[in-house]
Amino acid sequence: MTAGDADLVRGPGSGDGVDVVVVGAGISGLVAADAAHRAGRRVVVLEARDRVGGRLRSRSVAGGAVDLGATWFWGNEPGVWTLVERLGVGAFRQYATGDAMFEPGPRRLAGAPGVGEAARFARGAQDLATRLAAQLPPDTIRLGTRVTSVEIDDDKVRVDSTGGPITAGHVVLALPPPLVAEGIRIEPALPGPLRELAARTQVWMGEMIKAVAVYPEPFWRAQGLSGFAMSHQGPFREIHDHSGPDGTPAALFGFAPSAAFAGIDEPGVAEAFTAQLTRLFGHDAARPSWTEVVDWSRDPHTMPARPHPRRSTAGYGAAEFSEPVHGRVHWASTETAEGFAGHIEGGVLAGLRAAEAVVRAVPTGRA
Numbered sequence: 001m002t003a004g005d006a007d008l009v010r011g012p013g014s015g016d017g018v019d020v021v022v023v024g025a026g027i028s029g030l031v032a033a034d035a036a037h038r039a040g041r042r043v044v045v046l047e048a049r050d051r052v053g054g055r056l057r058s059r060s061v062a063g064g065a066v067d068l069g070a071t072w073f074w075g076n077e078p079g080v081w082t083l084v085e086r087l088g089v090g091a092f093r094q095y096a097t098g099d100a101m102f103e104p105g106p107r108r109l110a111g112a113p114g115v116g117e118a119a120r121f122a123r124g125a126q127d128l129a130t131r132l133a134a135q136l137p138p139d140t141i142r143l144g145t146r147v148t149s150v151e152i153d154d155d156k157v158r159v160d161s162t163g164g165p166i167t168a169g170h171v172v173l174a175l176p177p178p179l180v181a182e183g184i185r186i187e188p189a190l191p192g193p194l195r196e197l198a199a200r201t202q203v204w205m206g207e208m209i210k211a212v213a214v215y216p217e218p219f220w221r222a223q224g225l226s227g228f229a230m231s232h233q234g235p236f237r238e239i240h241d242h243s244g245p246d247g248t249p250a251a252l253f254g255f256a257p258s259a260a261f262a263g264i265d266e267p268g269v270a271e272a273f274t275a276q277l278t279r280l281f282g283h284d285a286a287r288p289s290w291t292e293v294v295d296w297s298r299d300p301h302t303m304p305a306r307p308h309p310r311r312s313t314a315g316y317g318a319a320e321f322s323e324p325v326h327g328r329v330h331w332a333s334t335e336t337a338e339g340f341a342g343h344i345e346g347g348v349l350a351g352l353r354a355a356e357a358v359v360r361a362v363p364t365g366r367a
Contacts, residue, residue, distance in 0.1 A: 017042060017167060018042040018167075018168045018359065019036065019041040020032075020036050020042075020169065020172060021159045021170075021172070021361075022044070022172045023042050023046055023172065023173050023184075024046075024047060024173070025046075025133065026053060026129070026174060027054065027129055027344055029047070029351065030133055030351070031079075031132065031350070031352055032172045032174060033136060033172075033354055033355075036355045036358050036359060037137070039359045041359060043361055044144075047141060048145065048301050050143050051126075051143065052126075052143070052289060054302075055070050055124040055296070056125040056129045057069040057125075057294070058124025058126035060124075061249050062216055063248040064123065064249045065124030065244070066251050066253070067120075067242070067253075068294040069296070070125050071121075071125060072094065072119065073118070073344050074119065077340060077348075079340075079345050079349055079352065081158055084121075087128065087135075091121055092119065092120055092244075092245045092246075093118070094117075094118040094120055095221075096116075096241075097221075098220075098221065098225045098270050099111060099112065100226055100228040101225065101230075101239075102226070102229065102231070103229070103279075106279060108225075108245065114228035123176035125322075133314060136168075145162055147160070148161060148183075148350035149184060149185040150184060150187070150329060151187045152187065152188060152329065155321070156328075157169065159171060160291075163252070169358075169361070170324075170328050170343070172328065172330045172354045172355075173333075175333055176206065176302065176303075176333050177201045177315075177335055177336065178199055178200075178307065178308065178311070179203075179301075179302075179303075179304055180198055180243060182304040182305065182306065184263065190325060194320055194325070199201060199304075200310055200318065201315040202312055202335075203302060203335070204334055204341070204342040205305060206296055208258060209256045209258050209294065210253060210254070211253060211256070211273040212252070212293075213277060213291045214250050214290045214291070217288075217291055218247045218250040220284075225238060225281065227252055228240055228241065235256045235276065236256040237254075238254060238255040239252055240253055240254075243364075252281075252285075253277070254273055258296070258297035261295070270292075290357075301315050302347065316335055316336075316337045317337055321335075322338065330354040330358065332354035333349070336350050336351075337350040
């Protein structure tokens, strides 16, 4: 838990008579809660983790922060930019100057573009979530509180959690749909086709490993390299410069499918990552100051314990996710967004959509 998260903790506890309970304090849930609160609705946010941000997870290091989850946003994503400007979040352009590396080889490719005109958060992506959470009144966010069931009546919803029951007018499920399908009992039950859609929707980032290596300096830049690499040899398929503004802290990160490291612990993954970086960028890459690995497939708050065998991204932005369930339960996660699904922008749009539905349904701020 970061210092910013500690300031937000108000502990598990019961409460009644709120307009909306938001399940999940990732970017979707925080956007939904913030929008509903600013519209005068009474909100409680329940989060199973001990921090806010969900898949926006950052770690402070000397000279700045690195991202262990979501990293980028782009110029055509106004939802994120609106939050950046409103909350005073620092942003800078992804470093993309120089040549790229390619495997097998390794071979040097002149001017390979990487992720294009991407932007990053100066203090890490989680800073966006922490600042947004700070806009909510005290006692709104309850960390370490896992929701177990949602029971819908004609005029209210009862939400049971490890922190006790809460009665509300509406619920926003700001979780990946498969987690809802597997882990939250909903009564009356989700219609069969909707439950199947939720279960089969692939979790964005849910089957990926992200590894970050921090160095004393961005030595690859002095070699005329951008830090971007593509590999068909693996185990990491993409590698990018992950340095902060002006190159501090200096870092590289890579993505690999979790399946490539089945049965291998995080130190073993870190060793394989360092070996691949050394193969691509030379002996200077063999001595990182610090390395961290996050296997998102092993995070129970991200991936279901029993993923659907035919899961896919085909359900991203499905129209069914835009309709309230039994009139009082609303979906909100990047997978459910009608646009930019799988991006931070998708999470923002899904949260706004859910909040707008709640505000329309509770015009006076009373459930």
